[in-house]
Amino acid sequence: MKILHTSDWHVGRTFHGRDLLEEQESVLGGLADAVSDERVDVVVVSGDLFDRAVPNAEAVAVCSRVLKRIRHAGAQIVVTPGNHDSAARLGFLGAFAEAGGLHLRTRIAELAEPVLLADDHGPVAVYGIPFLEPETARHALGVPDAKGHGGVLTEAMRRVREDLAARPGARSVVLAHAFVTGGEPCESERTIAVGGVQDVSGSVFAGVDYAALGHLHGQQTLADHLRYSGSPVAYSFSEARHTKQVWLVELGPEGLAGVEGRALPVPRELSALTGALDDLLLRPEHDAVVDHFLSVTLTDRVRPLDALRRLQARFPHAVHVEWRPEGGRPGELRFAERVRGRTDEEVACCFLEDVRGDRPGDRELLLLREAFAAAAREED
Secondary structure (H helix, E strand, O other): OEEEEEOOOOEOOEEOOEEOHHHHHHHHHHHHHHHHHHOOOEEEEEOOOEOOOOOOHHHHHHHHHHHHHHHHOOOEEEEEOOOOOOHHHHOOOHHHHHHOOEEEOOOHHHOOOOEEEEEOOEEEEEEEOOOOOHHHHHHHOOOOOOOHHHHHHHHHHHHHHHHHHOOOOOEEEEEEEOEEOOOOOOOOOOOOOEOOEOEEOHHHHOOOOEEEEEOOOOOEEEEOOEEEOOOOOOOOHHHOOOOOEEEEEEEEOOEEEEEEEEEOOOOOOEEEEEEOHHHHHHOHHHHHHOOOEEEEEEOOOOOOOOHHHHHHHHOOOEEEEEEOOOOOOOOOOOHHHHHOOOOHHHHHHHHHHHHHOOOOOHHHHHHHHHHHHHHHHHHO
């Protein structure tokens, strides 16, 4: 049996305010081609199908079209909710969807009830563990003393292994959305720490043939049977060096037979530029990144006005600008000392100079004095 392991689609997410629905549909729709080309039997999505608990209509429409394409390509689909999804909303009409080959495993009470599939070598049990928020899950699972994510996932996997033991000869796949020890996070993931504890030991997933993990956005291998697929699209500049892939997992007669990566298309590359604004706008060597999403660090001694708009005249997909003047900001680490004993007006002028790189003009000084006078009257 061939399984395509994916996760963290985050349909509906934006990138620094830019809509990504077109890019998401292009990349995710391509999974249907992989299903056809590789003769995939099952596509699994290990959490965060959507980016929000209540996705907008456009995101729902994109997701619906993608799932329909995958199903028409011939694969069964198994989905579990992540920390961004609403399990209740995602599982709505789940029983009806299952009849059409879309299996939504969203209920904690049913996490040990697998999707049962079969190939020439016998049965395959696919268990979907929805994201377990510890405070809620420990009571739902009847383990009130369980600590953090590790505690509730330990109980969830105990139930999975108990059910699996009653199915002799069945091979097994588990979907889970968690931060497993040894994984490397990036900037685009929302923390799932509760009381400072978010890590789960990889040993929790012992006893199954393959654990399809979700939550971390970089593809990673923690063990042969324990892997993150990563997100199919980059959602932060910290992912610029990621190679976005999915895992093609093959189960043989005795269990896990092999895992291979399959690269996904990159709808728009990520790049970073550093330099003075005028140089970035004029130098021809930057032509290569004109169509990339850009994060720009400006080194001008004085903060340029309207920098992002000016950059977008040449780089239409520049989405992030940071000002770090060459040599650092004067007195950057001594601000407290610099303002000690000064008047409110002097402090305000000092602040503006630090932020903008120049002192306020006469008109601005007049406005500041009027504001301080009004504040003094209000205090009196």
